[in-house]
Amino acid sequence: MAELITIARPYAEAAFDVAKEENKLAEWSEQLTSLAAIASDDAMQAFMVNPVATEEEVLDIFVGVMGTALTNEAKNLLTIMSENKRLAALSDVAELFEQLKAEDEKRVRATVVSARKATVEQKKKLSAALNAKFDADVEISYEEDPTLIAGIKIKVGDWVVDGSARSQLNKLGAAIAQ
Template identity: 40%
Template sequence: MAESITIARPYASAVFAIAQEKGDMQTWSELLAVLAQCAESSEIQAILDNPAVSDQQAVDFLAGITGELNADARGFLLLLAENNRLMLLPEIAELYEQLRAEAEQKLFADVITARPLTDEQKSKIAAALKKRLGKEITLSESVDESLLGGAIIRAGDLVIDGSALGKLNRLASAIS
């Protein structure tokens, strides 16, 4: 996976530059999301990997699924097809979204708690992260009862482990 992310990075940067130049970041987000889903489908992978399918046919096939593609999107997909990189569309979409969030000063944060958060708690966490990181925060929440209490917050490269389980593990490490 790390290798595919490395290979996908220049393509994501290129498509992001096109989207930013044309002021069309949302449209590209939607298109890349659909294309990523297509590339993850085993049935579509079989068609795209088939040596009897030309690069142009592969692009036309994807265009048929996604709807009409503009010239930039067609050119981008043709470049991917010519370089045997269509299967990297999920990684390209993920990297594109990271670039877009960074450009828009947005950050996605995952909050894992032992029990569901109230709306007030979510607001306080988002406000604290915004103050600390200087970006708009979008929270996603999940529950993991094995944490016992507290929360684990992942926002970009930042990880804050304030869970009871994490504290117990740190205590056990300090004692031994």
């Protein structure tokens, strides 16, 4: 997956630059989401790797499914990705585009995993702290994982804080083993 993200990054950045310049972030977001859905379809994935299928045939399917919702600029992106045999990275392009869009709009997504359900007061404090830390509107999704024993794990993009008891016990165990 890391390889596809590396491949997808320049395409996502180029698409974002064009969308930002034309003030069409929402339109590009919709198109890339739809293109990623098409590329993620099992039958489409099989067709894309079929040696009998030509580049033009694969591209025609994308264009046909998208119809008039596909702008010329997005079609150009598809064409370039097709020529470079990179259509398998469309899902990652869409995901990276959304991250760039969120950063531009000062929105950040966070995942908080806790051993028990967080209280309203805990959620307020955590939200305020993350909003201040990232100087953005942080959208938090909460999950429960009883195997953490106690504490929480917070993930925002590449930034991760693991304050779970399980993590602390693992660190202690490793220190004792040395």
